[in-house]
């Protein structure tokens with residue numbers, strides 16, 4: 001059922017623009033590059049406008065009769081609310097520095113995937129309706145009229161942007177097309193134009209507390225399965241607690257980690273780590289989602305979903321919050337949470353009960369990233385580690401976009417990875433750290449129907465992995481993001497077969513020497529560790 | 537198309553002045569009314585734009601982090617690329633504005649024979665920076681017409697700029713570099729297929745306009761036919777600067793074209809992408825510190841939203857929670 005053609009064919013991508021002028025909004029909905037529309041029931045759960053059955057391939061999208069006015073007013077309101085939007089729409093000089101920085105442009109060659117043109121899709125409407133020059137001169141001043149075709153074009157191209165912010169790094173004025181995408185998706189949501197993969201997850205999260213829609217008993221049950229697996233592979237029985245009042249720390253991870261391979265191995269890692277250090281923590285079934293698909297819907301939805309974290313921390317009376325490995329989750333926690341739902345004055349400044357380190361960098365938000373927490377533990381020698389258990393792995397590190405360009409977490413994960421694994425190789429310089437390439441499927445583009453787009457968008461990342469695979473025999477791509485763990489495995493199968501994917505805590509737990517463990521003949525995946533079979 | 541429109545517009549404006557100031561003798565219009573009007577439009581327009589931006593709040597702290605955050609004491613933070621203090625932000629902004637730091641990162645992605653390579657590509661940065669600095673120097677040098685006595689730094693700049701002592705009158709290096717840089721920016725737009733695809737008339741127009749200003753200026757200085765009496769020009773300029781405008785004799789039409797194109801640039805400025813001059817200072821991805829977990833950023837329009845509270849959640853799932861041994865607030 002793969003919609004993506006063979007890699008060889010994809011490699012023939014041309015970056016020469018077509019004859020058709022970009023101002024022409026009509027798009028071809030290429031199969032495999034667009035998403036199924038949000039279900040009416042999801043929109044109803046969230047109370048979002050215009051719930052209905054519709055299909056992007058239909059001529060009629062069943063927009064509300066006054067859709068034009070809604071968009072116009074919506075844009076006006078956002079121009080008054082966001083200085084970023086105003087400035088980004090006003091000052092782009094179209095120097096093109098951002099053009100070939102976008103993984104979707106590199107992979108697809110479609111000129112409207114150049115960040116500058118992606119933003120122009122909105123900018124041209126803004127010019128026509130909101131600037132003097134555009135009102136008088138129209139197209140000559142770069143204006144376009146807002147038509148239904150423009151809405152269709154927005155739907156298509158603003159769901160071909162993963163809000164990775166790579167473009168904003170290179171722009172001389174810091175114009176962030178991700179910010180434009182965030183706002184256009186918000187506008188589209190005002191008239192009920194959205195995709196199911198995002199809206200379904202957001203609705204689930206609203207109702208059950210997590211994107212997957214796991215109800216409390218199932219959520220707990222899933223984690224208990226992981227506890228069973230740990231007992232089998234490691235030989236120790238753990239007893240995580242749920243919704244327990246009075247714990248010191250509330251732990252919140254992306255729910256993908258309790259559900260799907262290979263994220264579950266990372267979750268097993270979290271549980272083992274906490275046991276190893278004797279952390280007094282609890283897991284909530286209500287705030288059971290670290291991620292936030294509201295970020296891909298609207299500011300308001302993001303805030304509604306995020307509110308559960310502080311509310312639950314307050315109800316349970318914990319001292320601070322520890323967050324799991326995730327990317328976009330940390331964009332929200334680092335740059336939005338405190339502003340939206342703070343101040344968290346009922347919590348204490350996070351302090352590691354094991355090392356005594358006070359996390360001053362989180363003194364207002366009171367939420368610490370597990371990688372920061374682990375780096376501190378390792379630095380103080382508080383973990384008993386046997387890195388040779390990871391000797392069968394030759395690893396490289398994928399910097400996830402959001403913790404890179406929306407937080408700046410580069411050294412902590414490298415320190416942890418190098419402490420638990422002896423073989424580590426960096427990918428080429430222009431593809432890591434702040435210049436990192438997206439996996440190609442963030443912001444809700446990891447739906448099955450987007451497969452073709454993901455293979456194109458993931459190409460730059462995959463090629464960098466392939467480079468170290470060929471050069472250093474790398475066989476494991478390690479990362480700190482739940483979406484990466486879902487998106488990178490098929491990408492690797494497609495472009496760089498034989499490279500597997502895992503979270504960082506999984507490797508930490510592989511190396512952790514647990515009290516009372518039996519001989520560790522397998523890793524957390526239940527696979528034999530080469531070289532360990534007859535060791536002891 | 538976009539190119540031709542823009543070129544024709546600049547040529548048309550020049551012709552217009554030639555007719556007006558040259559043939560019809562409307563020097564007072566072109567030497568006094570137009571420049572004053574242009575300055576007025578510039579000052580008012582520029583301030584309104586800045587005020588317009590400033591009126592919209594910055595609801596979230598969204599710096600693009602380009603280096604290591606400040607976290608654990610033993611990890612070295614990147615003070616400028618991921619600033620967490622005001623001074624760090626000042627440093628970052630200074631690097632952006634004075635050195636075009638972000639543009640300096642530029643790479644060029646190339647897909648050849650199934651390999652992706654990212655070559656460093658500094659041409660745009662180089663010519664961009666040459667263009668801006670020579671333009672700035674030339675503007676400052678022009679102050680010699682508007683001041684009496686001419687301030688020390690303007691004289692010094694003048695001397696440095698003519699340092700090579702080539703030709704008579706001495707050729708300013710900035711003139712040559714400015715024109716070369718403008719031509720690079722123009723040709724790049726025309727030759728690179730992607731640049732050509734995305735360029736609008738509004739991208740070519742300022743390039744032609746500034747090129748027009750530069751070329752008319754150069755013609756007056758170096759070509760005998762177009763020579764103008766510099767002393768008269770100074771009288772006119774001083775008149776404008778002291779709000780005591782006069783139109784002296786002996787100023788050729790080339791000067792009026794030069795002055796008109798510059799006035800056009802001033803008047804066009806606030807309504808165009810040239811406002812990046814002001815905007816870059818206000819860009820929230822650059823001028824905010826990466827300290828959003830250390831200090832709370834306040835959003836002035838933050839409003840309460842409808843949430844699914846824990847109480848509600850427990851009501852929805854109480855039976856199942858009790859059955860799964862999960863603690864509940866209220867028994868069924």
Ligand code: HEM
Pocket residue numbers: 093095172632633634636639660663664665667668721722739742743810812813816
């Ligand atoms: C009097 C003030 C300024 C003027 C008249 C001006 C004019 C221009 C023009 C006409 C372009 C377009 C070049 C093209 O079309 O390719 C441009 C581009 C650019 N400007 Fe400015 N600018 C000014 C101030 C600044 C400042 C303060 C900065 C500092 C960040 C800046 C940074 C840039 C950059 C990075 C580009 C893109 C590179 C390029 O295309 O050359 N400019 N500017």
Ligand code: SF4
Pocket residue numbers: 091092093094095096097098099115116170171172173174175
């Ligand atoms: S790099 Fe910035 S200014 Fe240049 S085209 Fe892209 S968004 Fe516009």
Ligand code: SF4
Pocket residue numbers: 101102103104113114115118160161162163164165166167168177178181
């Ligand atoms: S944010 Fe990322 S995906 Fe979106 S336009 Fe910029 S580079 Fe492309």
